[in-house]
Every structure is written in C-alpha cells, then in structure tokens.
Amino acid sequence: MFCKVKVRAWLSQLQDKSWKLARTLKYRSESQVIGDSPTMLFLYYPNAIAESQLYLFHLHRKELLKSFGLTFKALPISVLPRIRVSDPSNLKLIAVQAHFHIEPNDLMDMFDQIKSIGSVAKIIFLDWFATSDLRLFSTIDPFIDRYVKKTVFTDSDKYRTSYFGDTNLMDYYGRLYKCEHRQQQYTVPRSVDDKLVAGVGFISAPYLHSLFSWANFPENERPIDLNARFSTCGSGWYTAMRSAALSKAVALSANYVVSSGSIPKIKYLEELGQSKITFSPFGYGEICWRDYEAMALGSLLIKPDMSHLKVYPDIFIPYETYIPIAWDFSDFDEKVLHYLNNPKERLRITGNAYEVGHEFVRQRSFIEHVKDLV
Numbered sequence: 001m002f003c004k005v006k007v008r009a010w011l012s013q014l015q016d017k018s019w020k021l022a023r024t025l026k027y028r029s030e031s032q033v034i035g036d037s038p039t040m041l042f043l044y045y046p047n048a049i050a051e052s053q054l055y056l057f058h059l060h061r062k063e064l065l066k067s068f069g070l071t072f073k074a075l076p077i078s079v080l081p082r083i084r085v086s087d088p089s090n091l092k093l094i095a096v097q098a099h100f101h102i103e104p105n106d107l108m109d110m111f112d113q114i115k116s117i118g119s120v121a122k123i124i125f126l127d128w129f130a131t132s133d134l135r136l137f138s139t140i141d142p143f144i145d146r147y148v149k150k151t152v153f154t155d156s157d158k159y160r161t162s163y164f165g166d167t168n169l170m171d172y173y174g175r176l177y178k179c180e181h182r183q184q185q186y187t188v189p190r191s192v193d194d195k196l197v198a199g200v201g202f203i204s205a206p207y208l209h210s211l212f213s214w215a216n217f218p219e220n221e222r223p224i225d226l227n228a229r230f231s232t233c234g235s236g237w238y239t240a241m242r243s244a245a246l247s248k249a250v251a252l253s254a255n256y257v258v259s260s261g262s263i264p265k266i267k268y269l270e271e272l273g274q275s276k277i278t279f280s281p282f283g284y285g286e287i288c289w290r291d292y293e294a295m296a297l298g299s300l301l302i303k304p305d306m307s308h309l310k311v312y313p314d315i316f317i318p319y320e321t322y323i324p325i326a327w328d329f330s331d332f333d334e335k336v337l338h339y340l341n342n343p344k345e346r347l348r349i350t351g352n353a354y355e356v357g358h359e360f361v362r363q364r365s366f367i368e369h370v371k372d373l374v
Helices: 002-026 048-059 061-068 077-082 104-117 156-160 168-176 206-211 236-254 265-272 289-296 332-340 343-362 366-373
Strands: 039-044 071-076 091-096 122-127 146-149 196-198 224-227 275-279 300-304 323-325
Touching: 002 048, 002 206, 002 265, 039 048, 039 077, 048 061, 048 071, 048 206, 048 366, 061 071, 061 366, 071 077, 077 104, 091 104, 104 122, 168 236, 206 289, 224 236, 224 265, 224 332, 236 275, 236 332, 265 275, 265 289, 275 289, 275 332, 275 343, 289 300, 289 343, 300 332, 300 343, 323 332, 332 343
Parallel strands: 039 071, 039 091, 091 122, 122 146, 146 196, 224 275, 275 300, 300 323
Antiparallel strands: none
C-alpha cells in the first residue's frame, strides 16, 4: 500500500519538474511576437504560488484554441515594456499578475502599458496573494473587467471592514495574542460585486493536479495519528498563532503518534499518505498548500473554520470534506480524538474530499470556469 502512495508522491514531483522545464522553454522569451492571430496573453509574476494560476491555462491551451479560438501566450510581467504586438485587434484577452507589494503608481503605470498594447482586450487581474483582502482593487478597478481571487468572502461587506491590522486574520489573532497592530480599512468600491470571481485554489499547482488525477482513493496503512508539520516563524501574530497551534498538537504526543518539524518535501508528501489526520492552521491567508496535500493523499484535514469564504472547487465543506475547528483551537483535542476513534467516519470524509478534487481534474472543469472569464 505504501508503495502506491510513494509512487503518487514521486510522480507529482516529476510533474512539477516537467512544468518548470516547459515554462522555461516556452514562456520566457520576450522576442515572440504577439497578435498574429486571436490571442490570450498571460503576464505572470515569477513565483511558485503565482505560477500555479498559470499552469492550468498552459495545460488546457489546446482547448482554449478549440473552444474560444484563442492562441495562448505567456510572458513574465517584467518584459511588458518590450512586448511586440503585430495586430492589437487580435489581442482579445490579457490575464495579468503583479507583485504583492507593488506601489499604486507603479500599478497604474503597468496597466497603462497593458492598455497601450491591448486597447480592445478584455483584462483579467489574477490575484495570487495569500490574504483575503482586496487592497489593490480600487487602484485597478478602472482598468479591469474581472478580478480573480482564490478565496472570496461570502459577505462582500467584509472587504470594507476596518481591521486591527492589515487583514481579518491579523485582526482576530492580533486581539487574541495582544499584538501591536494599527487599524486598517481598504477602499473597495461596489463595482467589486460585478467583477470579483472565485478562482481556482491551490489544486491548480502541477503536483496537486497530479495527486488528484488518480482514479482510486489513496488507501494506505496510516501509523501516524496526527501530522502537524508546519512552520511557526513569521511576523508577531503569525508566530503566536502557529506556535499555539503546534503546542496543541505536540501535547497529544504522549499518547499518540504526532509528526512535527521540517523534512524534505517528498518525504513530507509520503508521510501525509501515512497520516490519519493532518492539522493545518491558517497561514498569512486562510488556505494553505497543506490543505490540498492532505486531501489528495487521504489524510483527514482539520482546520480552522472556513465558512466565511468561497473557493473553487468547493472543497471546504464542514464535516463532509474537512473538520472545522474554532479559530482559537479550543475544540482541537475533542475533534482530533473523536476522529481518531471513528475510522469509518474519517474514511467517509477523506473519500469525499478526494472525490471533489478528482472530479475537478477528471471533468476538466477548468474550461467551464474560463467561460465565465472570457
């Protein structure tokens, strides 16, 4: 059994390497001419999280041509000033990413340049950032047709809330752990309701796409009771929150097998396939790679409640695909012990979670998602 999980883990890493090679060979050259035929241009930011949004467009590039008549091109956003467009009328769709810390004036200059090469193009901004806020929206609103984000608040008024810190998570954990934050409130116009779209979550990463592609659920012996391998180093509120989470997990190690600390990624993936439960506290944003890794490898995900967010595909369904806990971890022990002692219930939920991810991959649902953008 373990051998099968090990194969999945290794092949997923091979998929990552294949993508990196394809990206280097196909999407690095600034000498290519854009616009010889109807074209979708993806201007990407070179970062592993950002490029996970690029990967599915690359994977489905032939279907983009077949379904929408668009030739797919991609270039790093840094070469924008040097892009050559032979016929601007053929540039039909531009997807663009930016650096998280880009200054407003630089952001406006960037979109002015984009408009200069694609005056008739539909423009989509792909927000790859961890946080759930829309701090850039008011600046780019006049330039864009759609704003795609991998997590979307179910209540849009939360985008206009004044927080104790830069984000909703900073607000909650800053108050809980008595951190020194300043109040922050972003200006988010009502036009967001017509432009904001829940984009694909981390399942779009090459290795996760690979892990969910197998027809069968990853059945395996699971000698590890609880997987709690996550970092605790970061800013003040983050370190306090993650340290508290780790302390809750480690406290169970007297009676249960608990894994924590850092190991190489391939070993970590193999270990998830041997873990009954995976604990995934929030990071700087709510969703983490670990959420999808656990689900893809058959480990029950226990995570702070996600009911305030929409994601695509809808993979965070309480007690159906994951187990929500209180944000202060007060019910952590109770829920971990319950599901350790109820293997049938645990298997039902992990099976559901894997099926949601697998169906997204199998049915090639991404193209349906793109219809809403095009």
